[in-house]
Amino acid sequence: MSAPTASRRLILLVDDDALLLDYLSTVLRHAGYETIMAASAPEALQRVAEPDTDIALALLDINMPGMSGLDLARRLKDHTEVPFMFLSSVDDAETARQAASHGAVGFVVKPVDATRLLPAFESALARADEIRKLRHTEANLNAALAAGRETSLAVGLLMTRFQTDRNTAFEVLRDHARSSRRKINELAEQLVEAEELLNGLHGAFVSRLRR
Template structure:
């Protein structure tokens, strides 16, 4: 029985120089990566729209006609989850500062050869993976906190309404969620919302009675 081969990571390569574009794709293919290429920023945005979830990293030329690599990077940072690194023909502090300020995870200076590109590329890819994991962890934590907050409120309401202990209230809430095939936080949110509505209506009734 043959061993499962690891999935090849997909890299978006963007450069308006067709010779360099083909060279970069060849280097990355030989290094074990899958690639999708784009000859302009507009084409790159189209590739991202088609395969955003699959793209592990984008390699962007800074200087391109029309929309530059820097402008493309801003689009990617603001509207997608695709991490990116830059290729530049200019090696100076200002260009490096711009790359960093745009959120790049790496920076490679032309002319490019495999011996220089691959270590920088692999370092940038590792950084992109770290950022992706941090975002995933933060999203999961926020979801858990939100869920826990609503669930705690709902358990407290059940304890007060039915004069029961915390464990019993939680188990009743959980069992109801399971029996209706819903998530416990969804049931909790509905219960809290219903309590808020009842409190609001109670206030309206009290106000009306006082006015009589």
């Protein structure tokens, strides 16, 4: 039975071993994912470039003839938003360090079996989703801050008042604007005005107490 959490997401498998590719594809399809396969790094890049191809995660063999999995990972990182994890026949600290330095979200060691593959794969996919969400939030935040001084000031006020980070402050402000069906700049302007009013009243109270 297909795993309901998989949602038929598309996975790119890259390895020069045809038998291993078939095995990986079978395991992931049984778990509820869709797969596409590539026997080399250049073929993988062609797959990624195909229109309307929304790849949730790529599983890359590190050691392939010609362009290695590390080289392919560098291309994916520099020119796409496709997250990737590595498949390696070597299990040592240096290989793991290389994987991490290239931005991999996971690492699996050969020989592969389903009991080890699926937990590592699902963990990597969850990490990839977290990174994708952060990128999306950061892009929205940068666009909003560029659009208005009030939004930037309001985010700063929320960060100070609630001791939170920049992204969280922006998300709260954005979500409240959506729930109240208002533009984020309008809500930010009201928040800034309220803060200025409170500051003015605070000054008035301090002056009165000093008399």
